[in-house]
Amino acid sequence: MIMPEVGPAGQQRLKEARVLCIGAGGLGSPAALYLAAAGVGQLGLVDFDEVDLSNLQRQILHGTKDIGRKKLDSARDRLRDVNPTIDIETHDCRFTGENALEIVSRYDLVVDGSDNFPTRYLSNDVCVFARKPNVYGSVFRFDGQSTVFAPHLGGPCYRCLFPEPPAPGSVPNCAQAGVLGVLPGIVGSIQANEALKLILGVGTPLIGRLLYFDALKMKFREFNLRRDPQCPVCGDSPTITQPIDYEQFCGVSTNMIPTISVRELKQKLDAHEKFQLVDVREPLEHEIASIGGARLIPLGELPGRLSELDREQLTIVHCHSGQRSAQAVRLMREAGFANVFNLEGGIAKWSDEIDSDVPQY
Numbered sequence: 001m002i003m004p005e006v007g008p009a010g011q012q013r014l015k016e017a018r019v020l021c022i023g024a025g026g027l028g029s030p031a032a033l034y035l036a037a038a039g040v041g042q043l044g045l046v047d048f049d050e051v052d053l054s055n056l057q058r059q060i061l062h063g064t065k066d067i068g069r070k071k072l073d074s075a076r077d078r079l080r081d082v083n084p085t086i087d088i089e090t091h092d093c094r095f096t097g098e099n100a101l102e103i104v105s106r107y108d109l110v111v112d113g114s115d116n117f118p119t120r121y122l123s124n125d126v127c128v129f130a131r132k133p134n135v136y137g138s139v140f141r142f143d144g145q146s147t148v149f150a151p152h153l154g155g156p157c158y159r160c161l162f163p164e165p166p167a168p169g170s171v172p173n174c175a176q177a178g179v180l181g182v183l184p185g186i187v188g189s190i191q192a193n194e195a196l197k198l199i200l201g202v203g204t205p206l207i208g209r210l211l212y213f214d215a216l217k218m219k220f221r222e223f224n225l226r227r228d229p230q231c232p233v234c235g236d237s238p239t240i241t242q243p244i245d246y247e248q249f250c251g252v253s254t255n256m257i258p259t260i261s262v263r264e265l266k267q268k269l270d271a272h273e274k275f276q277l278v279d280v281r282e283p284l285e286h287e288i289a290s291i292g293g294a295r296l297i298p299l300g301e302l303p304g305r306l307s308e309l310d311r312e313q314l315t316i317v318h319c320h321s322g323q324r325s326a327q328a329v330r331l332m333r334e335a336g337f338a339n340v341f342n343l344e345g346g347i348a349k350w351s352d353e354i355d356s357d358v359p360q361y
Protein backbone atom coordinates (compact mmCIF):
# COMPACT_ATOMS: atom_id res chain seq x y z
CA MET A 1 0.00 0.00 0.00
CA ILE A 2 2.92 2.28 0.65
CA MET A 3 3.97 2.26 -3.02
CA PRO A 4 2.41 5.13 -4.97
CA GLU A 5 1.75 2.78 -7.95
CA VAL A 6 -0.44 0.65 -5.70
CA GLY A 7 -1.76 2.66 -2.78
CA PRO A 8 -5.02 1.88 -0.97
CA ALA A 9 -6.93 1.99 -4.28
CA GLY A 10 -4.60 -0.62 -5.82
CA GLN A 11 -4.84 -2.81 -2.74
CA GLN A 12 -8.61 -2.62 -3.05
CA ARG A 13 -8.33 -3.69 -6.70
CA LEU A 14 -6.30 -6.70 -5.61
CA LYS A 15 -8.92 -7.54 -3.01
CA GLU A 16 -11.63 -7.44 -5.68
CA ALA A 17 -9.61 -9.45 -8.21
CA ARG A 18 -10.38 -13.04 -9.13
CA VAL A 19 -7.47 -15.15 -10.40
CA LEU A 20 -7.51 -18.78 -11.50
CA CYS A 21 -4.34 -20.85 -11.18
CA ILE A 22 -4.36 -23.92 -13.38
CA GLY A 23 -2.32 -26.48 -11.47
CA ALA A 24 -1.07 -26.43 -7.89
CA GLY A 25 2.35 -27.75 -8.89
CA GLY A 26 5.74 -26.24 -9.66
CA LEU A 27 4.55 -23.00 -11.29
CA GLY A 28 1.25 -22.76 -9.42
CA SER A 29 2.99 -22.98 -6.04
CA PRO A 30 4.98 -19.72 -6.10
CA ALA A 31 2.31 -17.99 -8.19
CA ALA A 32 -0.50 -18.81 -5.75
CA LEU A 33 1.64 -18.08 -2.69
CA TYR A 34 2.55 -14.58 -3.91
CA LEU A 35 -0.96 -13.82 -5.16
CA ALA A 36 -2.40 -14.85 -1.80
CA ALA A 37 0.24 -12.88 0.07
CA ALA A 38 -0.48 -9.83 -2.09
CA GLY A 39 -4.14 -10.01 -1.10
CA VAL A 40 -5.81 -11.17 -4.31
CA GLY A 41 -9.32 -11.55 -2.92
CA GLN A 42 -10.45 -14.60 -4.81
CA LEU A 43 -7.95 -17.25 -5.75
CA GLY A 44 -9.11 -20.31 -7.68
CA LEU A 45 -7.09 -23.48 -8.03
CA VAL A 46 -7.81 -26.33 -10.38
CA ASP A 47 -5.98 -29.62 -9.88
CA PHE A 48 -6.83 -33.31 -9.47
CA ASP A 49 -3.47 -34.70 -8.38
CA GLU A 50 -2.12 -35.89 -5.04
CA VAL A 51 1.11 -34.80 -3.38
CA ASP A 52 4.02 -37.13 -4.03
CA LEU A 53 7.44 -37.04 -2.35
CA SER A 54 9.05 -36.41 -5.76
CA ASN A 55 7.03 -33.16 -6.11
CA LEU A 56 8.50 -31.45 -3.08
CA GLN A 57 11.77 -30.33 -4.68
CA ARG A 58 9.79 -27.73 -6.66
CA GLN A 59 6.15 -27.64 -5.53
CA ILE A 60 6.69 -25.50 -2.46
CA LEU A 61 3.01 -25.22 -1.56
CA HIS A 62 3.27 -28.74 -0.19
CA GLY A 63 5.34 -30.42 2.53
CA THR A 64 6.25 -33.90 3.69
CA LYS A 65 3.21 -34.00 5.97
CA ASP A 66 1.01 -33.58 2.86
CA ILE A 67 2.27 -36.62 0.94
CA GLY A 68 -0.74 -38.60 -0.27
CA ARG A 69 -3.15 -35.68 0.29
CA LYS A 70 -4.96 -33.90 -2.49
CA LYS A 71 -2.79 -31.04 -3.73
CA LEU A 72 -5.85 -28.81 -3.48
CA ASP A 73 -6.31 -29.56 0.24
CA SER A 74 -2.66 -29.03 0.96
CA ALA A 75 -2.58 -25.82 -1.12
CA ARG A 76 -5.69 -24.42 0.56
CA ASP A 77 -4.27 -25.00 4.05
CA ARG A 78 -0.98 -23.33 3.16
CA LEU A 79 -2.58 -20.36 1.39
CA ARG A 80 -5.06 -19.83 4.23
CA ASP A 81 -2.14 -19.77 6.61
CA VAL A 82 -0.48 -17.09 4.46
CA ASN A 83 -3.66 -15.02 4.15
CA PRO A 84 -6.82 -16.04 6.02
CA THR A 85 -8.77 -13.05 4.67
CA ILE A 86 -9.02 -14.20 1.04
CA ASP A 87 -11.40 -16.67 -0.60
CA ILE A 88 -9.79 -19.80 -1.94
CA GLU A 89 -11.94 -21.68 -4.40
CA THR A 90 -10.82 -25.21 -5.23
CA HIS A 91 -11.88 -27.00 -8.41
CA ASP A 92 -11.17 -30.66 -7.77
CA CYS A 93 -11.18 -31.94 -11.33
CA ARG A 94 -9.26 -32.25 -14.52
CA PHE A 95 -9.45 -29.03 -16.53
CA THR A 96 -11.29 -30.22 -19.64
CA GLY A 97 -13.16 -28.94 -22.67
CA GLU A 98 -16.40 -29.68 -20.80
CA ASN A 99 -15.74 -27.56 -17.69
CA ALA A 100 -13.04 -25.06 -18.68
CA LEU A 101 -15.25 -22.24 -19.99
CA GLU A 102 -17.54 -22.38 -17.01
CA ILE A 103 -14.61 -22.29 -14.56
CA VAL A 104 -12.69 -19.54 -16.40
CA SER A 105 -15.82 -17.36 -16.67
CA ARG A 106 -15.75 -16.87 -12.89
CA TYR A 107 -12.31 -15.21 -12.96
CA ASP A 108 -10.67 -12.06 -14.32
CA LEU A 109 -7.48 -13.73 -15.45
CA VAL A 110 -5.77 -17.08 -15.63
CA VAL A 111 -2.29 -18.16 -14.55
CA ASP A 112 -1.48 -21.26 -16.54
CA GLY A 113 0.83 -23.51 -14.54
CA SER A 114 0.00 -26.67 -16.45
CA ASP A 115 2.67 -29.12 -17.53
CA ASN A 116 1.12 -30.68 -20.63
CA PHE A 117 0.13 -29.62 -24.12
CA PRO A 118 -3.58 -30.51 -24.13
CA THR A 119 -4.12 -28.30 -21.06
CA ARG A 120 -2.06 -25.45 -22.56
CA TYR A 121 -4.09 -25.41 -25.76
CA LEU A 122 -7.31 -25.69 -23.78
CA SER A 123 -6.37 -22.90 -21.39
CA ASN A 124 -5.31 -20.74 -24.35
CA ASP A 125 -8.50 -21.32 -26.31
CA VAL A 126 -10.96 -20.73 -23.48
CA CYS A 127 -9.11 -17.56 -22.43
CA VAL A 128 -9.36 -16.26 -26.01
CA PHE A 129 -13.08 -17.18 -26.16
CA ALA A 130 -13.76 -15.53 -22.78
CA ARG A 131 -11.43 -12.56 -23.46
CA LYS A 132 -9.37 -13.15 -20.30
CA PRO A 133 -5.61 -12.66 -20.11
CA ASN A 134 -3.71 -15.95 -19.88
CA VAL A 135 -0.42 -15.61 -18.01
CA TYR A 136 1.72 -18.35 -19.46
CA GLY A 137 4.79 -20.06 -18.02
CA SER A 138 6.73 -23.19 -18.79
CA VAL A 139 9.93 -24.79 -17.56
CA PHE A 140 12.24 -27.48 -18.86
CA ARG A 141 15.39 -28.55 -16.98
CA PHE A 142 17.30 -25.23 -16.77
CA ASP A 143 15.17 -23.16 -19.17
CA GLY A 144 12.01 -21.24 -18.56
CA GLN A 145 9.69 -18.96 -20.48
CA SER A 146 6.84 -16.67 -19.75
CA THR A 147 4.49 -14.38 -21.64
CA VAL A 148 0.96 -13.04 -21.45
CA PHE A 149 -1.51 -14.17 -24.08
CA ALA A 150 -4.31 -11.65 -24.46
CA PRO A 151 -5.26 -11.08 -28.11
CA HIS A 152 -8.11 -8.78 -26.98
CA LEU A 153 -5.45 -6.46 -25.52
CA GLY A 154 -2.99 -6.94 -28.41
CA GLY A 155 -0.35 -9.59 -29.07
CA PRO A 156 -0.78 -13.20 -30.08
CA CYS A 157 -2.22 -16.31 -28.46
CA TYR A 158 -0.45 -19.61 -27.81
CA ARG A 159 -1.71 -21.02 -31.10
CA CYS A 160 -0.21 -18.13 -33.09
CA LEU A 161 3.17 -19.35 -31.81
CA PHE A 162 2.49 -23.07 -31.90
CA PRO A 163 -0.25 -23.84 -34.43
CA GLU A 164 0.55 -27.56 -34.17
CA PRO A 165 1.29 -29.52 -31.01
CA PRO A 166 4.65 -31.32 -30.88
CA ALA A 167 4.73 -35.00 -31.82
CA PRO A 168 3.31 -37.06 -28.94
CA GLY A 169 6.03 -38.09 -26.50
CA SER A 170 8.67 -35.83 -28.13
CA VAL A 171 8.63 -33.22 -25.35
CA PRO A 172 8.83 -34.70 -21.87
CA ASN A 173 7.27 -32.92 -18.89
CA CYS A 174 9.09 -31.96 -15.67
CA ALA A 175 8.47 -35.29 -13.96
CA GLN A 176 9.99 -37.06 -16.97
CA ALA A 177 12.79 -34.69 -17.98
CA GLY A 178 13.62 -33.21 -14.60
CA VAL A 179 13.77 -29.53 -13.73
CA LEU A 180 15.94 -27.53 -11.38
CA GLY A 181 13.54 -26.90 -8.48
CA VAL A 182 14.21 -23.18 -8.29
CA LEU A 183 13.34 -22.69 -11.97
CA PRO A 184 9.54 -22.99 -11.62
CA GLY A 185 10.04 -20.80 -8.55
CA ILE A 186 11.48 -18.05 -10.75
CA VAL A 187 9.04 -18.47 -13.66
CA GLY A 188 5.99 -18.88 -11.38
CA SER A 189 7.01 -15.69 -9.58
CA ILE A 190 7.24 -13.89 -12.93
CA GLN A 191 3.71 -15.11 -13.68
CA ALA A 192 2.50 -13.76 -10.31
CA ASN A 193 4.21 -10.46 -11.09
CA GLU A 194 2.47 -10.19 -14.48
CA ALA A 195 -0.90 -11.10 -12.92
CA LEU A 196 -0.51 -8.38 -10.27
CA LYS A 197 0.50 -5.79 -12.89
CA LEU A 198 -2.53 -6.63 -15.01
CA ILE A 199 -4.84 -6.30 -12.03
CA LEU A 200 -3.27 -3.03 -10.91
CA GLY A 201 -3.01 -1.67 -14.44
CA VAL A 202 0.61 -0.64 -13.91
CA GLY A 203 3.79 -1.14 -15.93
CA THR A 204 4.14 -2.90 -19.26
CA PRO A 205 2.74 -6.42 -19.37
CA LEU A 206 4.47 -9.25 -21.25
CA ILE A 207 1.87 -9.03 -24.01
CA GLY A 208 3.47 -9.67 -27.41
CA ARG A 209 6.79 -10.46 -25.76
CA LEU A 210 8.19 -13.84 -24.72
CA LEU A 211 10.68 -13.77 -21.89
CA TYR A 212 13.15 -16.63 -22.10
CA PHE A 213 15.31 -17.50 -19.11
CA ASP A 214 18.46 -19.64 -19.15
CA ALA A 215 19.35 -20.52 -15.56
CA LEU A 216 22.76 -22.00 -16.45
CA LYS A 217 23.99 -18.90 -18.28
CA MET A 218 21.86 -16.65 -16.05
CA LYS A 219 20.53 -14.82 -19.06
CA PHE A 220 17.14 -13.39 -19.85
CA ARG A 221 16.27 -12.88 -23.50
CA GLU A 222 13.21 -11.30 -24.97
CA PHE A 223 11.46 -12.15 -28.22
CA ASN A 224 8.79 -10.07 -29.89
CA LEU A 225 5.69 -12.04 -30.80
CA ARG A 226 3.12 -11.21 -33.42
CA ARG A 227 -0.48 -12.24 -33.74
CA ASP A 228 -1.10 -14.53 -36.71
CA PRO A 229 -4.06 -13.19 -38.72
CA GLN A 230 -4.60 -16.80 -39.90
CA CYS A 231 -4.76 -18.14 -36.32
CA PRO A 232 -7.74 -20.52 -36.01
CA VAL A 233 -8.64 -19.10 -32.60
CA CYS A 234 -7.66 -15.42 -32.43
CA GLY A 235 -7.20 -14.71 -36.16
CA ASP A 236 -9.35 -12.54 -38.40
CA SER A 237 -11.74 -15.35 -39.28
CA PRO A 238 -11.49 -17.93 -36.52
CA THR A 239 -12.46 -21.52 -37.31
CA ILE A 240 -12.34 -22.76 -33.72
CA THR A 241 -14.91 -21.02 -31.57
CA GLN A 242 -15.49 -23.55 -28.82
CA PRO A 243 -13.36 -26.13 -26.99
CA ILE A 244 -12.27 -29.16 -29.04
CA ASP A 245 -10.95 -32.60 -28.02
CA TYR A 246 -7.46 -31.56 -26.86
CA GLU A 247 -6.18 -35.04 -26.02
CA GLN A 248 -6.98 -36.08 -29.56
CA PHE A 249 -5.58 -32.84 -31.04
CA CYS A 250 -2.28 -33.44 -29.22
CA GLY A 251 -2.32 -37.16 -30.04
CA VAL A 252 -1.98 -38.14 -26.40
CA SER A 253 -5.32 -39.86 -25.97
CA THR A 254 -4.64 -43.19 -24.27
CA ASN A 255 -8.22 -44.43 -24.58
CA MET A 256 -7.52 -47.13 -27.12
CA ILE A 257 -4.20 -48.32 -25.68
CA PRO A 258 -4.38 -51.85 -24.22
CA THR A 259 -3.03 -51.90 -20.68
CA ILE A 260 -1.85 -54.36 -18.10
CA SER A 261 -1.74 -53.73 -14.34
CA VAL A 262 1.33 -53.93 -12.11
CA ARG A 263 -0.32 -56.87 -10.32
CA GLU A 264 -0.74 -58.79 -13.56
CA LEU A 265 2.90 -58.11 -14.41
CA LYS A 266 3.96 -59.39 -10.99
CA GLN A 267 1.95 -62.60 -11.52
CA LYS A 268 3.56 -63.16 -14.90
CA LEU A 269 7.04 -62.62 -13.48
CA ASP A 270 6.35 -64.92 -10.52
CA ALA A 271 4.99 -67.59 -12.88
CA HIS A 272 8.11 -67.25 -15.10
CA GLU A 273 5.90 -66.64 -18.13
CA LYS A 274 7.71 -65.90 -21.34
CA PHE A 275 7.35 -62.28 -22.47
CA GLN A 276 9.39 -59.20 -23.31
CA LEU A 277 9.47 -56.36 -20.82
CA VAL A 278 10.61 -53.13 -22.46
CA ASP A 279 11.60 -49.97 -20.58
CA VAL A 280 11.27 -46.87 -22.82
CA ARG A 281 12.66 -44.36 -20.32
CA GLU A 282 16.07 -42.67 -20.57
CA PRO A 283 19.27 -44.49 -19.48
CA LEU A 284 19.67 -42.25 -16.41
CA GLU A 285 16.18 -43.15 -15.22
CA HIS A 286 16.90 -46.84 -15.79
CA GLU A 287 20.00 -46.44 -13.65
CA ILE A 288 18.03 -44.86 -10.81
CA ALA A 289 15.29 -47.49 -10.76
CA SER A 290 14.46 -50.51 -12.87
CA ILE A 291 12.24 -53.58 -12.91
CA GLY A 292 14.31 -56.77 -13.07
CA GLY A 293 14.53 -58.24 -16.57
CA ALA A 294 13.38 -55.08 -18.35
CA ARG A 295 15.20 -54.21 -21.52
CA LEU A 296 16.05 -50.54 -22.01
CA ILE A 297 15.11 -48.98 -25.35
CA PRO A 298 14.49 -45.22 -24.89
CA LEU A 299 11.33 -44.02 -26.65
CA GLY A 300 13.33 -41.87 -29.09
CA GLU A 301 15.35 -44.91 -30.24
CA LEU A 302 12.40 -47.29 -30.43
CA PRO A 303 11.42 -46.75 -34.09
CA GLY A 304 14.94 -47.69 -35.22
CA ARG A 305 15.28 -50.64 -32.86
CA LEU A 306 12.00 -52.51 -33.36
CA SER A 307 13.88 -55.31 -35.14
CA GLU A 308 15.53 -56.19 -31.80
CA LEU A 309 12.12 -57.29 -30.51
CA ASP A 310 10.05 -60.40 -31.22
CA ARG A 311 6.81 -59.34 -32.93
CA GLU A 312 4.93 -62.50 -31.98
CA GLN A 313 5.78 -62.61 -28.32
CA LEU A 314 3.75 -60.93 -25.59
CA THR A 315 5.37 -57.55 -24.97
CA ILE A 316 4.83 -55.29 -21.96
CA VAL A 317 6.13 -51.74 -22.18
CA HIS A 318 6.73 -49.46 -19.23
CA CYS A 319 8.06 -45.98 -18.49
CA HIS A 320 7.88 -43.80 -15.37
CA SER A 321 4.14 -43.23 -15.14
CA GLY A 322 2.64 -44.75 -18.30
CA GLN A 323 2.56 -41.80 -20.73
CA ARG A 324 5.65 -42.47 -22.83
CA SER A 325 4.98 -46.21 -22.82
CA ALA A 326 1.48 -45.51 -24.15
CA GLN A 327 3.10 -43.73 -27.10
CA ALA A 328 5.45 -46.69 -27.50
CA VAL A 329 2.56 -49.17 -27.52
CA ARG A 330 0.75 -47.10 -30.15
CA LEU A 331 3.91 -46.94 -32.26
CA MET A 332 4.52 -50.70 -31.95
CA ARG A 333 0.90 -51.56 -32.77
CA GLU A 334 1.14 -49.39 -35.90
CA ALA A 335 4.34 -51.29 -36.76
CA GLY A 336 2.50 -54.60 -36.60
CA PHE A 337 3.07 -55.78 -33.02
CA ALA A 338 -0.30 -57.30 -32.11
CA ASN A 339 0.47 -58.53 -28.63
CA VAL A 340 1.79 -55.43 -26.86
CA PHE A 341 0.49 -53.81 -23.66
CA ASN A 342 1.15 -50.68 -21.65
CA LEU A 343 2.04 -51.08 -17.96
CA GLU A 344 -0.50 -48.83 -16.26
CA GLY A 345 1.11 -46.32 -13.87
CA GLY A 346 4.61 -47.38 -14.91
CA ILE A 347 7.49 -48.04 -12.57
CA ALA A 348 6.13 -45.43 -10.14
CA LYS A 349 3.07 -47.61 -9.50
CA TRP A 350 5.26 -50.73 -9.43
CA SER A 351 7.28 -49.15 -6.64
CA ASP A 352 4.10 -48.03 -4.85
CA GLU A 353 2.19 -51.27 -4.97
CA ILE A 354 4.56 -54.15 -5.68
CA ASP A 355 8.17 -53.49 -4.75
CA SER A 356 9.04 -50.61 -2.43
CA ASP A 357 12.76 -51.44 -2.88
CA VAL A 358 12.49 -49.85 -6.33
CA PRO A 359 13.32 -46.20 -5.64
CA GLN A 360 10.78 -43.44 -6.38
CA TYR A 361 12.13 -40.49 -8.32
Ligand SMILES: [Zn+2]
Binds near residue numbers: 160
Ligand atom coordinates in the same frame (compact mmCIF):
# COMPACT_ATOMS: atom_id res chain seq x y z
ZN1 LIG B 1 -3.81 -16.88 -32.03
